[in-house]
Amino acid sequence: xxxPGPDLAGELRSICGDEYVLTHRHDLLTYESDGLLQYAAxxxxxxxxxxxxxxxRVVRACHRAGVPFVARGAGSGLSGGAMPVEGGVLxxxxxxxxxxxxxxxxxxVTVEPGVTNIAVSEVxxxxxxxxxxxxxxxxxSIGGNVAENSGGAHCFKYGFTTNYVTGLDVVLPDGELVHxxxxxxxxxxxxxxxxxxxxxxxxxxxxxxxxxxxxxxxxVRTLVAFFDSTSxxxxxxxxxxxxxxxxxxxxxxxxxxxxxxxxxxxxGYPQDAGAALVIELDGSESECEARFDQVVGxxxxxxxxKVRVAADEAxxxxxxxxxxxxxxxxxxxAPNYYVQDSVIPRTKMATVLAQIEExxxxxxxxxxNVFHAGDGNLHPLVCYDGAKEGEPERAEELAGLxxxxxxxxxxxxxxxxxxxxDKKRYMPQMFGEEDLATFQRLRCAFDPAGLANPGKVMPTPxxxxxxxxxxxxxxxxAAGIAERM
Amino acid sequence: xxPQPTVDTRQEPASPEALGxxxxxxxxxxxxxxxxxxxxxxxxxxxxxxxxxxxxxRGLNTIREHNAxxxxxxxxxxVTLAKLQAEVGAAGQMLALDxxxxxxERATLGGIVATGDSGPLRHRYGSGxxxxxxxTVALSDGTLAxxxxxxxxxxxxYDIAKLFTGAYGTLGAILGVSVRLHPLSPxxxxxxxxxxxxxLLEAAALGLSxxxxxxxxxxxxxxxxxxxxxxxxxxxxxxxxxxxAAGVMGEQGLETEVSEDDAExxxxxxxxxxxxxxxxxxxxxxxxxxxxxxxxARSLDAxxxxxxxxxxxxxxxxxxxxxPTGVESxxxxxxxxxxxxxxxxxxxxxxxxxxxxxxxxxxxxxxxxKERFDPAGICSPGVFTGGI
Numbered sequence: 001x002x003x004p005g006p007d008l009a010g011e012l013r014s015i016c017g018d019e020y021v022l023t024h025r026h027d028l029l030t031y032e033s034d035g036l037l038q039y040a041a042x043x044x045x046x047x048x049x050x051x052x053x054x055x056x057r058v059v060r061a062c063h064r065a066g067v068p069f070v071a072r073g074a075g076s077g078l079s080g081g082a083m084p085v086e087g088g089v090l091x092x093x094x095x096x097x098x099x100x101x102x103x104x105x106x107x108x109v110t111v112e113p114g115v116t117n118i119a120v121s122e123v124x125x126x127x128x129x130x131x132x133x134x135x136x137x138x139x140x141s142i143g144g145n146v147a148e149n150s151g152g153a154h155c156f157k158y159g160f161t162t163n164y165v166t167g168l169d170v171v172l173p174d175g176e177l178v179h180x181x182x183x184x185x186x187x188x189x190x191x192x193x194x195x196x197x198x199x200x201x202x203x204x205x206x207x208x209x210x211x212x213x214x215x216x217x218x219x220v221r222t223l224v225a226f227f228d229s230t231s232x233x234x235x236x237x238x239x240x241x242x243x244x245x246x247x248x249x250x251x252x253x254x255x256x257x258x259x260x261x262x263x264x265x266x267x268g269y270p271q272d273a274g275a276a277l278v279i280e281l282d283g284s285e286s287e288c289e290a291r292f293d294q295v296v297g298x299x300x301x302x303x304x305x306k307v308r309v310a311a312d313e314a315x316x317x318x319x320x321x322x323x324x325x326x327x328x329x330x331x332x333x334a335p336n337y338y339v340q341d342s343v344i345p346r347t348k349m350a351t352v353l354a355q356i357e358e359x360x361x362x363x364x365x366x367x368x369n370v371f372h373a374g375d376g377n378l379h380p381l382v383c384y385d386g387a388k389e390g391e392p393e394r395a396e397e398l399a400g401l402x403x404x405x406x407x408x409x410x411x412x413x414x415x416x417x418x419x420x421x422d423k424k425r426y427m428p429q430m431f432g433e434e435d436l437a438t439f440q441r442l443r444c445a446f447d448p449a450g451l452a453n454p455g456k457v458m459p460t461p462x463x464x465x466x467x468x469x470x471x472x473x474x475x476x477x478a479a480g481i482a483e484r485m
Numbered sequence: 486x487x488p489q490p491t492v493d494t495r496q497e498p499a500s501p502e503a504l505g506x507x508x509x510x511x512x513x514x515x516x517x518x519x520x521x522x523x524x525x526x527x528x529x530x531x532x533x534x535x536x537x538x539x540x541x542x543r544g545l546n547t548i549r550e551h552n553a554x555x556x557x558x559x560x561x562x563x564v565t566l567a568k569l570q571a572e573v574g575a576a577g578q579m580l581a582l583d584x585x586x587x588x589x590e591r592a593t594l595g596g597i598v599a600t601g602d603s604g605p606l607r608h609r610y611g612s613g614x615x616x617x618x619x620x621t622v623a624l625s626d627g628t629l630a631x632x633x634x635x636x637x638x639x640x641x642x643y644d645i646a647k648l649f650t651g652a653y654g655t656l657g658a659i660l661g662v663s664v665r666l667h668p669l670s671p672x673x674x675x676x677x678x679x680x681x682x683x684x685l686l687e688a689a690a691l692g693l694s695x696x697x698x699x700x701x702x703x704x705x706x707x708x709x710x711x712x713x714x715x716x717x718x719x720x721x722x723x724x725x726x727x728x729x730a731a732g733v734m735g736e737q738g739l740e741t742e743v744s745e746d747d748a749e750x751x752x753x754x755x756x757x758x759x760x761x762x763x764x765x766x767x768x769x770x771x772x773x774x775x776x777x778x779x780x781x782a783r784s785l786d787a788x789x790x791x792x793x794x795x796x797x798x799x800x801x802x803x804x805x806x807x808x809p810t811g812v813e814s815x816x817x818x819x820x821x822x823x824x825x826x827x828x829x830x831x832x833x834x835x836x837x838x839x840x841x842x843x844x845x846x847x848x849x850x851x852x853x854x855k856e857r858f859d860p861a862g863i864c865s866p867g868v869f870t871g872g873i
Contacts, residue, residue, distance in 0.1 A: 105691065106771040106796065127695070149640045156637070162644070163615050178847045184769035184796050185612075186601055186651065187823050188840045188870045189851050194614055194647025198640050218697040238554060244577060244668030283699040287720045343636045347554035375638040376555070412639035419641055430634065430641055438622070438630035439643045441857040445850070457642070 008065045008089070012047045015057045020095070022046040031090050034075045034082035035136075038338075039421050043070070043084035048092045052112070052169060052177075052207030055091065059205060060175025062089050068451045071205045073113060073144030076136045078339055079420025081148060081200045081456055091205065093143050099123055100208060108166065108183045110210045113143025117150075120211060128213045131158035134416070135324040146206050149198030151416035153249040153323070156374030157282075158214075160416070162197040167210030170196060170203070173447035183210060195442060200418050201453040203446040217282035220248070221292040222316045225304040226273035230254050230369065231350045233275035236302035237373045238347065240279065243298070245291055247374060248282040256333055256368035257326045257381075264329035267322040273305065277373065278323055280316075326370040327381070333368065334383030336392070338399040341417040342406035346376040355405045356380055363398040365391075377415035378406065404429060419457045427459045440464070495521075497541040501621065501629050501660050507540060508658070509627030512861035519865045520654040522563060523591030526600050529827050530653050530868035531839045537865065542595050545660060548572055550635070556666040557618065557635055562595025562659045569594065578666045581610030585755040595659045601651025604755045605702035605717070608794050610667060613650050619663030620646035624656075625859045635663040648854070655869045656858040670701065670719030674727035675747035678734030681711040683779035689714045689734045690775055690793035696733075698726055704754050705798070707779050707789040714739070714793060715750060757790040758799040764808040764829040764837075766815055770822035771796040781818045785811050799827070809836040816841060840870035 013021045022028060023045055032040040044067075049055045062069045069089040072082040084090040096112035102123055103109070109120055109130070117137040120130040133152035134140055140150070146168070151160045167181035181193040196203050227233040230252060237250050253261060253276045262269045269276055277299070281292050299307045310316035330337050344352050353369065360367040360382075368381040380402050384395035403413050403426050413419070413426040427436065436458060444464035446452070455461065498504040511518050517537040521527065545561040548569060552558065553576040560569055566587045569580055583604035586592045596602075598620075603612035610616065619633030622645065632645035649659055678689050686705065693703055693716050702717040714734065718726045724745055731741040744750060759765065768791075770778060775791075778798055782789045785807075791798030802811040808829065816824045826839045843851075848871045855873050856862075867873070 103771075104695075105773040107694070107794075108771075127697075149644075151638060151640075159611065159615060160638070160640075162647070163611055172850065176846060176849075178850055179844055180847055182769075182821070183771050184822055186767065186769050186797060186825075188769075188825050189843060189847065190652055190656075190854055191601075191614055191647045191650055192847065192850065192854070194644055194650070195854075198644055215695055215697050217699070241554065241556065244671070246668065284697075284720075284726055286722065286725060287699065290721055343634075343638050345552060345555040345557070345636055347552065372638070376636055377638045410634075411636050412634050412641050414641050415636075415638040416640055423641070427641065431631070434628050435630045435632065435642070438624065438628060438632070438645060438858075442643050442645065442648065442854065445853040445857040 008061060008067060009045050011061045012045060012058060015061065016047055016049050016054050020048040020050065031072065031084060031092065034072070034077045034080060036078050036080045036420070036422055039080040039083045041084050041086040043090035044087040046090045046092055048095050050095045052096070055205055055207050056171045056175055056177055058091055059171045059173065063174045063449065063451060066449070068454050070453050071143070071201050073141030073147070074116070074139050076140045077144055077148060077418065077420065078341070079414065079418040079422045081418050081420035082144070083421055085454060093141065096207065103183070104128065106183055107213050108210055109213055110208060111142050113141060113146070113206050113209060115142050116140065117142060117145055120213065124213045126216060129216045130164065130211060130213050132161045132164060135327065142209050142211070143206055146197050146209055147199065147201045148416070148418040151377070153251055153372060156250065156372065157246050157248050162194060164212045165193055165197050165209060166212055168193050168196055168206050169208035170206050172204045173449065173452040181210070200420060200457050202443055202457055204452055219285040219288040220280060220282040220316070221288055222278065222280040222310040222319055223296060223299070223307055224319050225277045225279070225299040225307045226270055227275040227277065227302070227304055229274040230353050232303045233277040234349045234373065236277060236298055239298050239302065240295060241346070243294070245281070245295065247279055249278065249280040250374035251278040251323050252276065252371055252373040253323065253326055254369040256366060257370040260329040260332050260368065261322045261326045263332045264325040265318065265322045267318050269322065270305070278319055330368060330381050330383065334366065334385060336384050336386040338382040338395055340378070340380045340382070340399055340402055341414045342378050342380070342403050342411055343415040344376045344378060344406050344409045344411035346373070348409040349373070349376065352405055352409050356402055359398060359401050359405070363394055365395055365398055367402070375415070376411065400426070421456055424457060424459045495539040495541060497544040499544040501545070501623060504540065504658060504660065505623045505627040505629050508623055508625050511538070511863050512625045515861060515863065517863050517866050520595070520599070520658045522593030522596030523565065525586050525592050526596060526602065528829070529600060531872070532834060533865060533867040535866055540658065542593065542658065549661070551576070553578065557637065557663060558666060559635055559661065559663045560594055561661045563593050565590065565593050566597060573666055574669065577669050579669050580616065580664050581606045581667045582613060582616055583755060585758045594662055598650050598662060599652065599654050599659055605704050605751055605792065608700060608702045608792055614647050616665050617646045617650060617662045618665050620649060621660040622649055623658040623660055625861045625863050629660070633663065637665050653869050654865045655855060655873055657864055670723070671721060672723045673701065673717055673719050673747055674723035674743060674745045675715055675717045675750055676727040676730035676734065676741065676743050677713050677715050677750070678731065678739030678741045679711065679713045680739045683712070683776040683783070685738055686712050686714055686779060687776035689737050689739055691772060692733060692737065693730060694772055694794035698730065700794070702751065703792065703794040705775060705789065705791040705793040706754065706757070707782050710783060712779060715754065717747060717751065754790050757788060757801065760801045760828045762830065763801040763803045764805070764812070764833050765827045766800045766802065766812055767825045767827055768798040768800060768815065768819055768822055769796070770798060770819055774819060774822065778819060781815055785814065787811065805830045805833050808833040812837050843871050
């Protein structure tokens with residue numbers, strides 16, 4: 001793979017216009033990282049196409065020149081998935097923010113990839129909404145959500161991005177445009193929409209995305225309850241699930257997160273609580289009311305000091321703002337932190353949280369926990385001070401041990417942030433060589449030249465052999481730079 | 486239910502490794518194979534131009550895990566859906582997948598997932614693609630691989646499970662799945678609204694589909710010149726919302742009733758997705774197409790069941806002689822909604838394009854996927870769209 005020469009930059013200028021092709025170092029620096037600042041690489045060119053057709057021409061030009069490219073939405077991702085390839089082309093999709101079609105009768109909305117997550121709910125609201133709601137939903141883009149298969153607080157009940165994408169226009173890494181799926185379900189052929197969603201930008205660039213929206217629930221009831229410990233709060237979560245109640249959301253914050261978030265929003269949460277548990281029920285009014293009283297009772301019986309029920313939409317919004325502020329507010333606790341995204345079977349929560357606490361003690365570091373309790377998606381935040389000698393390395397090691405504890409408990413290395421560049425080293429903990437080689441088959445079907453977001457997801461770089469046909473040695477393989485699947 | 490494949494041998498490996506070994510041997514010989522579970526949908530797809538040996542998955546028939554507290558289960562592909570439902574049902578849970586024949590002694594998890602079959606519960610819970618959270622597969626070169634995991638939320642690695650779901654075994658064999666479970670509803674009740682006017686039925690269905698109520702299922706039925714909208718509610722007290730829904734449909738001019746003993750209504754809906762003698766066409770349409778679909782059915786004297794809120798319908802054409810033209814007239818009336826032939830008598834299958842026309846660019850990509858996963862081209866060759 002080569003770096004973009006003046007010819008490619010010139011071609012990109014002729015496609016998108018001079019003002020949308022950046023090559024000066026100070027312009028490129030803006031794009032060197034996504035939301036995960038630990039990782040940075042300077043692209044050779046940043047190009048901002050203004051239409052799906054321009055995206056296609058840009059990708060075709062990259063393919064012809066053999067230059068790797070990375071697509072970027074809002075750059076709010078937390079796995080380094082949109083980190084550029086050093087010297088490669090970064091395709092910023094921020095100008096593709098048109099809502100192309102609102103077909104409310106059929107509960108479908110078609111958007112360009114740069115449209116924000118919240119804009120979809122806004123355009124169909126208040127009668128309908130788009131359920132996947134990552135904490136970054138005000139800024140994050142649908143294209144990025146598709147790449148990462150983003151979740152959010154409400155996905156325990158409503159599912160993830162992949163459950164809501166019915167159609168895609170995808171520019172393949174060789175510049176061909178394919179229409180996958182559509183407005184209908186079960187369109188004939190392989191579920192390539194399902195394979196593309198969550199593929200982290202390695203299979204191509206989506207230029208048009210058709211989403212399913214659903215009617216808003218008739219009633220929503222939200223509470224936050226405070227407990228001595230996360231294990232007490234966790235027991236209440238288990239009791240709610242065992243009762244057959246499918247909550248819209250169940251979210252937990254530990255003491256450190258409560259203190260950080262309280263500092264940010266001043267919601268009046270008790271600073272000495274060991275855990276705050278947010279439970280939201282939604283659905284038909286009668287069902288919701290009956291179940292909500294039951295849940296309040298379960299919290300009280302489970303040892304809650306106080307159960308605060310949102311009396312109106314403003315109080316509900318404050319509960320959610322406080323929960324969603326927890327990440328950003330962590331700066332109040334420590335100068336730096338590693339955010340992890342591991343998942344555990346929910347019933348292992350108490351055991352794994354105890355393990356994390358023990359590990360944190362051994363490493364003499366603070367670990368805050370803020371997580372989606374319903375589906376066992378932990379977000380341990382390993383706090384450290386980057387200015388202190390050896391502390392970043394210690395924090396990274398601790399973060400790795402936390403991931404291992406979660407995988408050993410039967411979980412996953414990532415629930416919603418994606419593997420990206422950050423977690424690819426953990427992939428062998430979950431997947432064996434044959435599993436990874438099988439993943440590579442899919443990647444090679446879409447991108448035999450390996451140009452789309454290379455260096456992400458897979459733990460080691462791999463090449464695609466020709467299929468079908470006899471074995472031929474790739475030049476990079478001969479040079480010992482990459483290995484074959 | 487259509488032609489059976491030419492089967493010269495039938496083998497039933499007892500382990501994934503044995504199955505992998507069988508596949509790599511078949512690859513070496515270039516011998517076509519097809520994977521068989523309960524053999525309830527063997528006629529689906531285009532008849533393969535090559536003789537295929539059957540590899541039965543019924544030797545892999547263990548429920549590996551039921552994690553009641555986590556609402557998950559890990560199940561071999563040869564386990565019948567009915568067996569799994571009995572096991573998890575004892576804990577008040579279900580796999581929210583209810584395709585036709587799913588309560589019988591034959592339909593297996595592997596077969597249901599491989600054909601992408603689903604039933605009325607899909608309205609609320611999605612289908613196999615949404616409920617499978619992990620999968621193990623065997624590829625034609627003997628590779629045994631897994632993707633996903635056994636937790637509900639997981640984005641590590643590519644979603645190979647979605648690729649194999651609905652792929653008719655053309656990419657390899659499904660060996661087992663991890664699935665997400667849901668609590669069983671303590672009560673259910675169904676509101677039925679009847680009319681012979683397709684426009685009234687469409688209005689009622691759209692009204693309910695867009696209403697701020699939580700429906701378990703929202704179905705449609707049409708037969709002998711009249712039809713019905715069926716709305717099923719679950720939960721602590723399902724009767725009241727069902728009565729409310731019936732009230733709304735009544736105001737729209739439908740003849741209504743509410744049933745609290747509604748199991749048979751839904752058995753009939755599922756059953757009508759299949760046909761022993763007729764030709765069943767699955768329409769991947771949209772909701773606002775309901776009236777048009779029903780008018781087409783009326784002119785073809787066809788039966789329809791469908792998921793009104795999802796735009797998915799199953800149209801049964803009764804006369805074999807008229808079925809090929811019937812399929813074409815559905816395709817032209819409902820274009821661009823894809824119409825795929827499922828059950829069909831042999832003489833019909835020989836005269837229709839089972840899958841319908843495919844987008845050429847995506848077909849090229851589909852072929853590339855097939856070649857990567859099954860380079861020897863031995864897994865159910867020719868049965869899938871585009872002759873794959």
